[in-house]
Amino acid sequence: MIYGLATRALHILPPEDAHSLTILLLKAGLGPVSRLNTPQLAVDVPYEGGTLRFPNCIGLAAGFDKNADVPLAMVRAGFGFAECGTVTPLPQDGNPKPRLFRLSEDQAVINRMGFNNKGLDVFLRHLEHINAHRKGAVIGLNIGANKDATDRMADYVTGLKRLWGQGSYFTINISSPNTPGLRALQGKSYLDDLLGQMAETRAALVKVSGSNCPIFLKIAPDLTEAEIADTVTSTLDHRLDGLIVSNTTLSRDGLVSALAVESGGLSGAPLFELSTRALKTARAASAGKLTLIGAGGVSNGAQAYAKIRAGASLVQLYSALVYTGPRLADRIRRDLVLRLKADGFRSLTEAVGTDA
Template identity: 85%
Template sequence: MIYTLATQALHILPPEDAHTLTVLLLKAGLGPVSRLSTPELAIEVAFDGGILRFPNCIGLAAGFDKNADVPVAMTRAGFGFAECGTVTPLPQGGNPKPRLFRLTEDQAVINRMGFNNKGLEVFSRHLEPVNARRKKPVMGLNIGANKDAADRMADYVTGLKRLWGLGSYFTINISSPNTPGLRALQGKSHLDDLLGQIAETRAALVKVSGVNYPIFLKIAPDLDDSEIEDTVASTLAHKLDGLIVSNTTLSRDGLISAHASESGGMSGAPLFELSTRALRVAYAASGGKLVLIGAGGVSSGAQAYAKIRAGASLVQLYSALVYKGPRLADEVRRDLVSCLKADGFRSVSEAVGAG
């Protein structure tokens, strides 16, 4: 009850102020603590360097914890993993405010934040005490490029080098609509160049450190089928481990809220069908050779289950927290277990790609 009331109270504040306060409260230890056990949702992801184990398949998407302030608090709240970032090499303030909008009638959010973050050095310092813990959370580190970078591809290489050894997996984010020109990196020639540099950097880091980590590419839901197929082919060719499907969308189809015309990326409930369609295409194109993380519009166990049946091994959510509060991870997990049992699956891994 207290978290429901707190969520309602936060809606009195402007969205970005509410988010800032939420992170501060979590840093102060005022977040929920999950007591829910869901062994059916544990999953192992195999990659070239070994196996990454997730205590449950429901994760926090990037964007909530931009500066790696609260990964422990969010996994304590019931998430099986937390993806921090997007982080850029240099600090940047992002786009002018206001840049975050609630679309309450649509259960959606529009943001044009513009990779606002404190930069790699602060991000890294925040991760050091987390990595010193006896029991570390599973953490994804989401890497981006500075808006004014002379060589954006080099920014991804810089991020990978600086953060190597500080997380559980990496995400290359080239699909945010809020950094002008960034999505152009999803074009085949640019993508092959970028992924080639990432693969070369990874090989060098593995040689020096003796450890490897999964690397995911985060893509837009606005790509057509052939573009998704090309992306899958490039990802396989450069031996990345998977895709996150998907980022926010530029689509505004069917929105009725007052802020629907604001520019930026839209997330939340209306993104579910679009992102799930893209997920199905990616799964079919990859033939099960890539690990897929399904993101976009998830606010219930049934929707998480739909992502899994469409080919996702793992599922992320974020925008639904704005409306449903910090207990959502447990709600989704509990409902997802019921969905699995109703169809006779003993574990989430059995249901991946079941249609």
């Protein structure tokens, strides 16, 4: 109950101030601690040279913990994995404030943050501390490009090189709508170039370090079916391990909040149907050859289960925490266990893609 009250109290503050305070409270050790054991929800993700085990399928999406301040606190709260970032090579302030908006009537959020973060140097220092206390926690590293970079593809290569060996997996974020021109990297010619450079860099890093890890590509939900199919082809051609479907949307269909006129990426409940359709398209195009992470609009067990049945091996959420509080991961996990049992599945893996 105390966390529910705290969540409502935070709504007194402007959204970005509330988020900053939440990070401070988590850093102070004031977050919940999960005691829930759900082995049925464990997921093994294969990659060249190994397998990464996720203790449960519910993950924290990037954007919540941009500077790798509190991933272990979120894992303690019941998340099976926490994705940090997006981090860019150099620090940047992001877009002018206000840039984060609660659309309470729609259970949604609009943000135009613009990759605000403290840069790779601070991110790395935080990871060094985290890795000293990690104890097997699955931590994802989401990398991006600086707004004013003359060569954005080089920024992704820099992120991969400097962070190699510091996390459990990488995510290449080319789908944020809040950095002008970034989504152009999703075009086939640009994407092939970028993923080719990432694959080449990865091969060199594996040769030197002797270790590998999964790399995912995060895509927008606004892509057409043909564009998603092209993205899947490029991802397979360059031997990445999967897709995160999806980032925020530019769509405003069906919103009732007066704040719907704000520019930026929309997340939360209205994104669920759009992102799930994109997920099903990616599943069909990849024929099960890629690991898919379903993100967008998940706030309960029914929605997480729908993502899984649509083809997602893992599920991420973030915006729903604004309205439900930090115990959401455990509530969803309990519900998923019941749903799997009711449908005769012994494990989550058996349910993946059964409605795709």
